[in-house]
Amino acid sequence: MAVLKLDLLRLARTGTGVLNVDVPADSPLWATSDLDLRAPVRVRLQATPVGQGGYYVVGTLGATVGLQCRRCLDDVVQEVNEPIAMLFQPRDEAGAEAGSAEVYDLEVGQTEFDLAEPVREQLLLVAPTYAVCRTECRGLCPRCGVNLNEETCVCAAPEVDPRWQALRTVKLD
Numbered sequence: 001m002a003v004l005k006l007d008l009l010r011l012a013r014t015g016t017g018v019l020n021v022d023v024p025a026d027s028p029l030w031a032t033s034d035l036d037l038r039a040p041v042r043v044r045l046q047a048t049p050v051g052q053g054g055y056y057v058v059g060t061l062g063a064t065v066g067l068q069c070r071r072c073l074d075d076v077v078q079e080v081n082e083p084i085a086m087l088f089q090p091r092d093e094a095g096a097e098a099g100s101a102e103v104y105d106l107e108v109g110q111t112e113f114d115l116a117e118p119v120r121e122q123l124l125l126v127a128p129t130y131a132v133c134r135t136e137c138r139g140l141c142p143r144c145g146v147n148l149n150e151e152t153c154v155c156a157a158p159e160v161d162p163r164w165q166a167l168r169t170v171k172l173d
C-alpha cells in the first residue's frame with residue numbers, strides 16, 4: 001500500500017511537512033470505495049503545526065473517475081481536483097479553529113500519523129457520484145430503451161394520422 005505517512009518529529013523540527021504521493025488506482029486503500037478509478041489518485045498535502053500539538057493538513061486530491069451517464073448509461077470519465085482540509089489534534093485539547101476542516105483525533109505521544117484512512121474518507125466526499133455525458137444528452141427511450149443520441153424510435157414520434165395507420169396495417173397484412 002502506498003505510504004501516506006507524515007513523520008511528526010520531523011514536522012515539529014522543520015515546521016512543515018509535504019506529502020506528494022500518487023496512490024495506484026488498484027491500491028487496497030480504494031478497494032471498498034466502489035469508485036471506478038482510472039488513474040492513480042494524486043495526493044498533494046501540506047501539514048503545518050497548529051494550536052497545542054495539533055496539525056493542519058491542507059491540499060488537493062486529484063482523481064480520474066469513471067462513471068455512467070445517468071441519462072444514456074454511456075461511459076463518462078471525470079477529472080476531479082478538489083481542495084481538502086483536515087485538522088488533527090490531540091483528544092480533549094481545546095485546539096485550533098477547525099473552520100471547514102474535518103477534525104481527526106491525534107494520540108498523545110504519536111510520532112507519525114497515517115493519512116491513509118482520512119485521505120480515503122476525503123476522496124469519497126469529493127468524488128463525483130453522478131455524471132451526464134453532455135448537457136444535450138437525450139438519454140434512453142423510457143419505452144424501448146434505444147439510445148436516443150444514436151437512433152430514433154417510434155415511441156415518441158407524433159401520433160400517426162389514422163388514415164396512414166390504416167394503410168400501414170394493410171401493407172403489413
Ligand SMILES: [Zn+2]
Pocket residue numbers: 069070071072073074132133134137138139
Ligand atoms: Zn449521456
Ligand SMILES: [Zn+2]
Pocket residue numbers: 141142143144145146153154155156
Ligand atoms: Zn422508443
